[in-house]
Amino acid sequence: MNRLGFAFGMAFGFFIDAARMSDPGIIHKALLFQSAYMFLMMGSAVAVAMPLLLFLKRKSWTTPLGGPLSIKPAKIERKHIYGGMVFGTGWAVACTCPAPALTMLGSGGVLGLFVVAGLFFGLRLRDVVTERSQERAVAPARSPEPSHLPAGAVADL
Amino acid sequence: MIHLLPYQIPWFVSGPAIGLLVVGLYALVNRPLGASGAYVQTIEFFRGGVVAEPWRVWYLAGILAGGLAAALLRGGPITGFAYGPLGHALPMILLVPVLFGAGTLMGYGARWMGGCTSGHGICGTSALSPASIAATSTFFGTAIVVSVALDLVTGGAL
Numbered sequence: 001m002n003r004l005g006f007a008f009g010m011a012f013g014f015f016i017d018a019a020r021m022s023d024p025g026i027i028h029k030a031l032l033f034q035s036a037y038m039f040l041m042m043g044s045a046v047a048v049a050m051p052l053l054l055f056l057k058r059k060s061w062t063t064p065l066g067g068p069l070s071i072k073p074a075k076i077e078r079k080h081i082y083g084g085m086v087f088g089t090g091w092a093v094a095c096t097c098p099a100p101a102l103t104m105l106g107s108g109g110v111l112g113l114f115v116v117a118g119l120f121f122g123l124r125l126r127d128v129v130t131e132r133s134q135e136r137a138v139a140p141a142r143s144p145e146p147s148h149l150p151a152g153a154v155a156d157l
Numbered sequence: 158m159i160h161l162l163p164y165q166i167p168w169f170v171s172g173p174a175i176g177l178l179v180v181g182l183y184a185l186v187n188r189p190l191g192a193s194g195a196y197v198q199t200i201e202f203f204r205g206g207v208v209a210e211p212w213r214v215w216y217l218a219g220i221l222a223g224g225l226a227a228a229l230l231r232g233g234p235i236t237g238f239a240y241g242p243l244g245h246a247l248p249m250i251l252l253v254p255v256l257f258g259a260g261t262l263m264g265y266g267a268r269w270m271g272g273c274t275s276g277h278g279i280c281g282t283s284a285l286s287p288a289s290i291a292a293t294s295t296f297f298g299t300a301i302v303v304s305v306a307l308d309l310v311t312g313g314a315l
Contacts, residue, residue: 004185005212009219010226012178012190012275017227018162019171025241026165028315031304037168042279044172045179049283052180066187074281074288083270084292088299090262092307093255095241097263097274099192099220106224108234111244114253118260123196125261126268 001065017103022112024095024104031092090122161230179280186212189284191276192220193267246314266296 019041020026030038053071061069091097094115096104101119104112182190188210195213202214228234238244240252247255267273270292272281278296281289307315 001186001212002215005214005216006219006222008178008182008190009195009216009221010223011219012175013220013223014227015166015171015174015178015223016220017224018166018231019168020165022224023241024243028241028243028304031300032308033301037165040168041172041175042274044169045176045279046283048173048176049179049279050285052176053183053283054285056180056184061184063183063185063187065185069183069187071183071284071286073284073286076287076291080270080277080288080292081295083266083268084295085266085299086269087263087266087273088296089303090259090264090266091274091296092300092303093243094259094263095243097192098196098267099273099275101260102192102217102220103224103227106221107228108237109240110238111240111252111256114256115260115263118257118262119193119196119264119267120200121257122261122264122266123193123268124200124264126265 004065012099013103013106016100017107021100022096022104022107022109027091027095027100031095160232162227162232164231175279176283179283183280189272189276189280191272191280192217193264193273193276195220196264197268242315246311270296 016022019037021038021041026035027038029035056069057071063069094101096112096115098119101112101115105116179190182188194210195217198208198210198213199217201208202211208214225234238249240256243255244252263273270277272278272289272292274296277289277292282293304315
């Protein structure tokens with residue numbers, strides 16, 4: 001399983017770098033509509049994957065390593081929009097994203113290291129923020145101190 | 158130096174190849190080919206926590222190795238401190254924190270929406286998931302608006 005993961009990662013990284021998505025200059029051109037390459041690449045990836053996934057789904061395919069194929073469409077939530085806006089802003093500035101930042105580093109682009117470090121930090125930061133807000137949400141229930149606050153008042157102002 | 162790869166392979170090779178990798182991973186492992194999820198597993202690995210999917214740590218290492226392999230076949234890694242137009246516009250002392258900050262925004266946003274360009278943009282969209290299509294439209298739209306705004310504000314430098 002680990003070897004398979006490495007092989008898939010290596011193939012994916014290879015094609016991303018061979019497509020020069022490791023070069024922020026090329027992604028920059030794409031986002032300014034000066035180059036169609038990135039859109040054609042992503043579009044053709046989806047165009048190839050979509051019918052094949054539909055076919056596997058229709059055949060009720062059983063995967064050899066992960067049980068019956070379960071591709072469940074997810075409902076749109078606020079997090080997809082808010083998260084997308086934050087992600088898109090970072091993408092426009094760095095002109096790279098999580099996988100190409102790694103291939104940048106792997107192919108010798110030293111500055112990719114700082115983007116990768118930021119990615120690790122940001123991913124962890126979001127988890128910490130989520131954990132804190134959950135703690136705050138359950139805290140009053142866990143510590144039923146006699147409160148002089150009226151029922152329903154927000155305790156942590 | 159050997160040059161087995163051109164500078165940039167055509168999109169009609171790279172795109173379908175990535176599409177087939179997405180299908181292959183779903184067909185074998187029942188999992189999406191997402192990069193940000195692999196980062197999350199790697200964070201757990203280094204924190205000594207429970208790594209639910211250890212193979213994704215290897216997957217992340219593979220992406221790095223794949224970049225190196227392509228660079229070698231192209232005629233040697235291009236080691237350097239170049240960074241597109243942003244590298245020309247900013248001195249190194251500003252470039253490094255800006256790149257870290259942009260990486261942080263991407264990490265934060267990817268964790269928030271539950272995926273990135275690969276997970277939502279290619280896998281989820283191929284699976285016709287409304288959430289992924291909404292997330293992808295949002296980050297593409299935002300990235301284009303921010304890029305055009307930066308280009309205008311900097312007088313074409315970015």
